[in-house]
Amino acid sequence: MRILLAAIYPYAFLLLYLIIPFDNYIRALPNILMAILVVAFPFIVKKEDFKKLKSLPIAIFLGLFTYLLIDSFGSGRLQDDFNIIKKVLIAVGLAILYIPVADVRKINSAIIFSSLAAIIFSVFNFVLITDATGSFAFGDSPQVVESLLIDRLYLGLLCTFSILISFQSIQKKYHPNNNYYLANILVNAVFIVLIASKIAVVALFFLILIKQFYGQRKIWKLVTAIATIGILTGLFFIIKNEKDNQSIQTENTKNPTAFIENSMTYELRAVVWNCAVNVIQDKGFSLTGIGFDATKDQLAACYETQITNIDKREKFVAQRYNTHNQFLDFYLSAGFIALLLFLVFMGVSFIKVRHQFFPTAMLAILLMYCMVENLFHRQIGAYYVGFILIVLMTGKHTEKTTE
Numbered sequence: 001m002r003i004l005l006a007a008i009y010p011y012a013f014l015l016l017y018l019i020i021p022f023d024n025y026i027r028a029l030p031n032i033l034m035a036i037l038v039v040a041f042p043f044i045v046k047k048e049d050f051k052k053l054k055s056l057p058i059a060i061f062l063g064l065f066t067y068l069l070i071d072s073f074g075s076g077r078l079q080d081d082f083n084i085i086k087k088v089l090i091a092v093g094l095a096i097l098y099i100p101v102a103d104v105r106k107i108n109s110a111i112i113f114s115s116l117a118a119i120i121f122s123v124f125n126f127v128l129i130t131d132a133t134g135s136f137a138f139g140d141s142p143q144v145v146e147s148l149l150i151d152r153l154y155l156g157l158l159c160t161f162s163i164l165i166s167f168q169s170i171q172k173k174y175h176p177n178n179n180y181y182l183a184n185i186l187v188n189a190v191f192i193v194l195i196a197s198k199i200a201v202v203a204l205f206f207l208i209l210i211k212q213f214y215g216q217r218k219i220w221k222l223v224t225a226i227a228t229i230g231i232l233t234g235l236f237f238i239i240k241n242e243k244d245n246q247s248i249q250t251e252n253t254k255n256p257t258a259f260i261e262n263s264m265t266y267e268l269r270a271v272v273w274n275c276a277v278n279v280i281q282d283k284g285f286s287l288t289g290i291g292f293d294a295t296k297d298q299l300a301a302c303y304e305t306q307i308t309n310i311d312k313r314e315k316f317v318a319q320r321y322n323t324h325n326q327f328l329d330f331y332l333s334a335g336f337i338a339l340l341l342f343l344v345f346m347g348v349s350f351i352k353v354r355h356q357f358f359p360t361a362m363l364a365i366l367l368m369y370c371m372v373e374n375l376f377h378r379q380i381g382a383y384y385v386g387f388i389l390i391v392l393m394t395g396k397h398t399e400k401t402t403e
Contacts, residue, residue, distance in 0.1 A: 005040040010101050012036050017110040020383050021118040021150050021158060030383075034090075037097045049099040055393045057349040061092050064341040068334055071288050080293035081333070087382035094386030095393055104394050107387065108165045112184055115162035118149045119191050125149075144195050153373055154380050156200030159188040160365060161387070164207060168358045203368050205231055207361050214357040269324045269372060271316065275302035276323045279332060289335035296320045298332075322377055326370035329377075349392050359395030362388045 016033040023030055053059075065088045072081045101107070125147035133143065148155055166181040166188075192200045209229065279298045283290065290298065300320050307313035323329045331339040346367060353359035366375075366388050375381030 002043050006044045006100070009037065009040050009044055010103070010106055012040070013098065013101055014106045014110045017107055017383070017387065018114045018117070020380055021114055021155070022121075023380060024150075030379075041097055041100065045100045052099045052393060053096065055352075057345055057352060057392050058092070058095055058389060060341060060345040060348060061095075061389065064338065064345060065089055065092055067337060067341060071334055071338070072291065075288065075291065077291040077293070081291050084292040084333075084376055087376045087379060090379070090382040091376070091385040091389060094383065095389040098390045098393075104390065105169075107390065108169070111158070111165055111387070112162050115158045115188055116184070118155060118158060119187065121149045122147050122155070122191075122195075148195065150380065152195055152197050153199060153369075154378070154384070155195065156192055156197030156203075157365070157369060157384060159192050159197075160200050160203050160207075161384070163188045163204065164358070164361055164365075199368065199372055203365055206364060206368065210361055210364055211357060268321065271303070271307065272299060272321050272324050273328070275299050275306060276325070276328045276332060278302050278306070280328075283332075286331070286335045287337060289331070289333045289338065292329070292333040295329065295332045296322055299323065322374045324373055326374050326376065329374045353392060353395050356395050359391050362391045 012033050016030060016037070019026060019029055019033075065085070068081075068085050068088060069078075072078045072085060078085075098104075098107075126143055129143045129147050135143065145152070150158075163185050166184045170178050170181050189204070192204070276299065279295070279302060280286075283298075289295075297320075299322070300317050303313055303316040303321075307316055323332065327339060327342070330342050346363070349363050350360065353363065366385065369375060373381070375385055
């Protein structure tokens with residue numbers, strides 16, 4: 001029985017990460033696979049496997065989950081906040097469930113094929129929608145938004161993972177698989193540009209910049225670093241100007257379409273961040289927070305007073321938009337202690353993996369996405385944070401230098 005479970009276990013893990021983007025279509029399967037992993041874990045895990053858990057970042061992250069649970073229970077809001085807390089558990093739980101798996105390359109392959117499957121699905125939908133509507137447009141067009149398998153932010157995150165894994169898998173000496181990895185990098189990079197996933201584009205340029213600090217010091221690396229900094233600066237001003245133009249367009253349009261409202265991601269974040277700051281100022285310093293559900297209530301109350309456009313105000317209040325920033329969310333919902341634990345996790349993780357490009361790059365991706373999204377408010381976000389935790393936990397065993 002144990003031999004059979006040990007044979008099935010890695011493929012259950014692989015299948016889980018392969019089908020994550022298709023959660024809306026096969027909602028029960030990820031939960032079934034998680035149940036299989038949880039049930040099989042005690043039967044196949046070995047004593048030496050637990051050595052992988054001797055990771056300070058994982059211990060701190062587990063401490064964050066424990067604190068969130070105790071804080072919520074002690075404040076009498078566990079029932080309201082458990083939906084978010086359990087996603088933190090999913091992330092750290094995946095890292096723990098991973099330890100019997102001997103080869104992380106299986107999960108890396110699952111990420112690559114998952115990204116390609118999501119791209120193929122989205123392109124197929126785009127062709128169908130374009131044929132039905134008779135119009136053709138990329139970027140922020142309705143066709144693109146409607147055709148994507150998952151939200152653009154998370155699809156961009158998945159494509160970024162796939163590019164980074166492919167780059168890390170390319171061997172210095174010629175190998176036939178190098179061609180496939182290069183092709184995968186090209187496909188994912190082009191797709192990111194076509195769907196206009198700005199955070200993914202920025203993340204990729206930051207990864208290029210980070211890469212220049214690894215390997216031998218060469219003059220072309222300095223040139224690349226300077227060029228990348230210039231491009232990132234240009235992107236900043238482009239995004240800023242786009243945000244200003246969107247604000248002007250919204251003010252001049254009395255009844256903006258639902259698509260325009262949903263696509264103005266930077267304006268949305270500007271509003272919710274401003275309200276989050278207002279709530280922090282009203283509440284003052286908080287050691288233990290007000291709860292995840294109560295935070296959304298406070299933000300909704302702020303939208304009612306701060307947003308003058310009636311249609312826009314009703315949209316924000318009805319959707320009860322969260323903070324769209326994981327750091328703000330932890331502080332408002334669980335207080336300074338939770339924020340401190342999360343920052344310590346980030347800092348310790350960087351110290352531990354700073355000499356290795358791949359885990360450092362994954363940590364940088366986590367940092368960038370936490371600045372614009374509450375990853376633990378979505379199950380798909382929890383799964384991908386779990387993947388990052390696995391990389392951080394196993395980085396020293398899997399790192400392979402590429403120059």
